[in-house]
Amino acid sequence: MATTAAAPAYPSTDSYVGESGLWSWLTTVDHKRIGTLYLFTALFFFLLGGLEAGMIRWQLAVPNNHVLSAEAYNQMFTMHGTTMVFLAIMPLSAAFFNYLIPLQIGARDVAFPRLNAFSYWVFLFGGIFMNSSWFIGAAPNGGWFGYAPLTTLQFSPGLNIDFWMLGLQILGVSSLAAAFNFITTIINMRAPGMNLMRMPMFTWNAFVVQFLLILAFPVITIALVFLQFDRFFGTNFYTTAAGADPLLWQHLFWIFGHPEVYILILPAFGLTSEIIPTFSRKPIFGYPVMAYATMLIAFLGFGVWAHHMFAVGMGPIADTVFGVTTMLIAIPTGVKIFNWIFTMWGGSIQFTTAMKFAIALVALFTIGGISGVMHASPPADLQQTDTYFIVAHFHYVLFGGSMMGIFGGIYYYYPKMTGRMLSEKLGSWHFWLMFIGMNLTFFPMHFSGLYGMPRRIYTYDAGQGWEGFNLASSIGTAVLFIGLLIFVYNFLIAGRRGAIAGNDPWRAGTLEWSIPSPPPEYNFATIPRVTSRLPLWDLKAPALNAEIPHSERGDTRVDVDVGSKHAGHSHAGFVGNLPKQATEAGMHIEEATGKSAKELGIPMPNLTIKPLICAAGMTIMFSGLLFIHKDKMSLAIATILTGALIMILSLYAWVLTPLEDHH
């Protein structure tokens, strides 16, 4: 591995100035450390979910295989889906939200640092809680969608579903708390000059995702409350004998579930929108339209849920309406695809590993998007629903889209997080193995699906034309694993052996690259004054900013007006801010000084263990509900009350303690 020619005077990887040791991690309120915790935890769960997928593919490699029993297979695919959605992709996105949002908008932390720590610990405990079900042989087995009435006590008497619904309830608290935090952070903590139409595209996508989270999660919360009441207290929400509508759960779940799809993909879109301009050496094409397309996707995302339910027989009018709204979403999504392509068009493209992953997202997501438009049509969907065609579709958008974007983001931001570069050589191996493995795994599923292979069957007979496709899928999964192992090796080894990154190894344009890698605890010694959408290019490569309307020469306005009326105008003759003008306006590059926040007189929040205790109390409270089914009512009540007491006391202790010492 190459090292940079000139080592900086101050060792760059020591530029994180702050506490160290286990206790400092348990009590941290630093958004960068919390982001790092999210990243490691979510990657662990991603590997776990991958192993579950591996078991599924092992079982399905050949007909009439018996690696897994039918019951074990149900648990495997349920936990694979649940883990990948709630414990891998969402928290991987959260890792980037945490790490990047404050850096990209020029803030020193999030609005509520302790709430941020609480979100992480709740996520960790929720993930552990749900996976602890494996140890008593009662892992969730009702699918990641948990359709009631199937999941009611009558049809699913075991603890499996209890672990699932309580686990999701815990994880929902984590996502909601984080979303309130990030909304406030983005609205209220932007540096001077960082108006909304100058925000980096990742922050824009993250911003929109937080609104999806706060509006979608309450709906599944209520669906889960109904299920809990049905299972624990004998209510009738999903009891058809009492007149209940068997579609109630499906409607509530998918009103959450479809926005959830955009919660999973938009952060990856955001990362891609950072990577492609940097490695094309061009500002992103159609910045305002990218922002509006993101909002439009989110808005339309709430009006398409019933396309998951064409097969239940809603009637021609509902089918038509939901078919049309679903097809409409292809428009803003297509806008994004074309904007990425036009960003690359005419650019001087560098094929770094991050760029390869970003381009793969554009290509693979398009394939998944096109098959998505296919089953937006109800007659086509009736042929495809519940077959492997659907499995192929959503793995192209979630693996080909979300995960490719997230891996691109990891290669792009690892140097910022650690101060060292991931190996590009290993990265290239990782990328090509993953790209080939991904297509080998999921492309044949289009065919096995069209040949009629249903989803969620644990084995199948020979002679139906499915063997070749299934074997190819299983071989593809093995290739994916090899790629993944190379990534894990690269990820772990580069922290010590990687080349020193310096502030800005990719010559990027956004604020996070103006500070040392890894950033000091306070991020910015002096809050920058933002002079354009790509303020660092104002300083380093003003010619590249020529296309940005906001960067008229001498336009050094640093107003903080929301949605400045100047955004989006395009005039001839813009040549960008000159470095001198940007510097005079207050945009600057910070080198590592090794000085602590205290030495610089920057107020920092105190370390605290209370959010962790509060999260633990809440998890104990929820887990107490498990004992109701074991007919240990007094134990259940004792556990619930103990958990509630811990939660409430630590919450009071937390809220009544000031965030930081007063001077």
Add this chain to the structure above:
Amino acid sequence: MTHAAAALSTHDDTHGHPPTSTGLDHKKIAIWAFIGSECMLFASLISTYLIYKGRSVVGPYPHETCLPPTCSTPLKAILNIPVTSASTFVLLMSSLAMVLALAAVENKDQPKDTFGERILGSSKLWLWATAILGATFLSFQAFEFTSFVHEGLTIRTNLFGSSFFTLTGFHGAHVTAGVLWLLTLLAIDYRRGLGPKDAVNVDIAALYWHFVDVVWIAIFTLVYLIK
């Protein structure tokens, strides 16, 4: 809180922090986001109640119901609209008290010359009034729930029971959380006094409280008044 006061208090609390982009306190933005989220929570509960209205296969029913064989003696309505109207009035009055409590905290530093200003200036009085009116509403709800159980309607009886108790119970839980929040503010008020610098903390409690009231107006209309 006026904008000037907001800017002032933000300035006072910064301690070296840069001013916020909007000039508003972080908590104010967060509580609005929270309220937006809560709208979806109650929308889900209320929609389910409405979808399940008239689908119960056994009684008791919310409103007077005529079942074909015994149409001459229709089934009695279980909802007691006069009593709930009274509790609704109590809850709405609590919002008025909350407004006065916030005004009292914001104006604590103003000179108290006249009797009227002294009354309006007492944050403890109005916080107590809000909390007690909230607790009164909860007592009405406890009375209502108890009488329903005596009349044979529990959360397990039918779809109406399940959706009614869950919806109104969730609302009651929100009021309970609000009362605890108010009592916490009162405890702080007794310990060190609430003044203009605490206004944002009272303000967010007030926004939450008003939101819970507004939700009740929707519930009272859709569940009780519309047959």
